[in-house]
Amino acid sequence: MKIIITGASGFVGLNLNKYLNKIHQIDTLSVRYHKGQYFNIICDAVIHLAGKAHDLKKVSNAKDYYDANFELTKQLFNAFLESDAKIFIFMSTVKAVADQVEEVLTEDKIENPKTHYGIAKLQAEKYILSKELPAWKKVYILRPCMIHGPGNKGNLNLLYRLVSKGLPWPLGAFKNRRSFLSIENLCFVIKELLENEKISSGIYQVADDGTLSTNELIKLLGASLGRKNLIWNINSSFIKFLAKLGDYSSLPLNSERLKKLTDNYVVSNSKIIKAIGKSLPISAETGLIKTFESFKQNK
Numbered sequence: 001m002k003i004i005i006t007g008a009s010g011f012v013g014l015n016l017n018k019y020l021n022k023i024h025q026i027d028t029l030s031v032r033y034h035k036g037q038y039f040n041i042i043c044d045a046v047i048h049l050a051g052k053a054h055d056l057k058k059v060s061n062a063k064d065y066y067d068a069n070f071e072l073t074k075q076l077f078n079a080f081l082e083s084d085a086k087i088f089i090f091m092s093t094v095k096a097v098a099d100q101v102e103e104v105l106t107e108d109k110i111e112n113p114k115t116h117y118g119i120a121k122l123q124a125e126k127y128i129l130s131k132e133l134p135a136w137k138k139v140y141i142l143r144p145c146m147i148h149g150p151g152n153k154g155n156l157n158l159l160y161r162l163v164s165k166g167l168p169w170p171l172g173a174f175k176n177r178r179s180f181l182s183i184e185n186l187c188f189v190i191k192e193l194l195e196n197e198k199i200s201s202g203i204y205q206v207a208d209d210g211t212l213s214t215n216e217l218i219k220l221l222g223a224s225l226g227r228k229n230l231i232w233n234i235n236s237s238f239i240k241f242l243a244k245l246g247d248y249s250s251l252p253l254n255s256e257r258l259k260k261l262t263d264n265y266v267v268s269n270s271k272i273i274k275a276i277g278k279s280l281p282i283s284a285e286t287g288l289i290k291t292f293e294s295f296k297q298n299k
Contacts, residue, residue, distance in 0.1 A: 007049030019187035033072040041083035069120035096121040145267040149183030150294035160295040168230035174262035179207040182287025207267040208284035224292040
């Protein structure tokens, strides 16, 4: 199968290319939104990863999100519709549905994103779903939760640096449950969508089986480093005050990062597991340990 991947130089793209290129022909396509541009799609499948990621510091221009995540997707999807390609996979996000989750997030929840990032991704989803597909074409919209793996430089790396230095974890007072997604499990899901003709088009959330609290994550990190964890239960109101200060200063903790580390965000993966008919290759704990091990090698 000949596959075009956009955003191939990013974290997901690099891992996915490596995962698929042993059995498929992979071409990478560097894309950026320009008004009126046209793409000539010659392949069997398009995996559209390119876009503007969520900016935790909130300094990005709103228009950048809509150009990169909505307008560009429209152009690429229109080209797919006019081509002989059979499969289009769009990498959306759970943030196209909700920024906060009280119970368990499923595909049935009414979308109500609050950020330009989430709104732009949702607009792209709705545009894709508004188009009538020929019976022989399939479209998959994936909504992953927090993705991690070797080479990841997000919040998990921040936690690793803290624990590896023997510093105490000061957010022990926050009790939460979160879903994570190993890059290995994400690549496995995408491979199944490409190769299993029985999977219906639609929206699918992607997450590892099971959830962890941030405190459990810290303990897992400590175990991988052979360190005893120091978890402090500092008053949560005081921590939130410090995070507010971080919104206007260079402190490593700000309100957005605090939410990512301590809020509940449980994502159901039951729909995609049922569609694939197979279990995910690795557990949440195993995937996280692999990520932590990679931090050791790159420090």
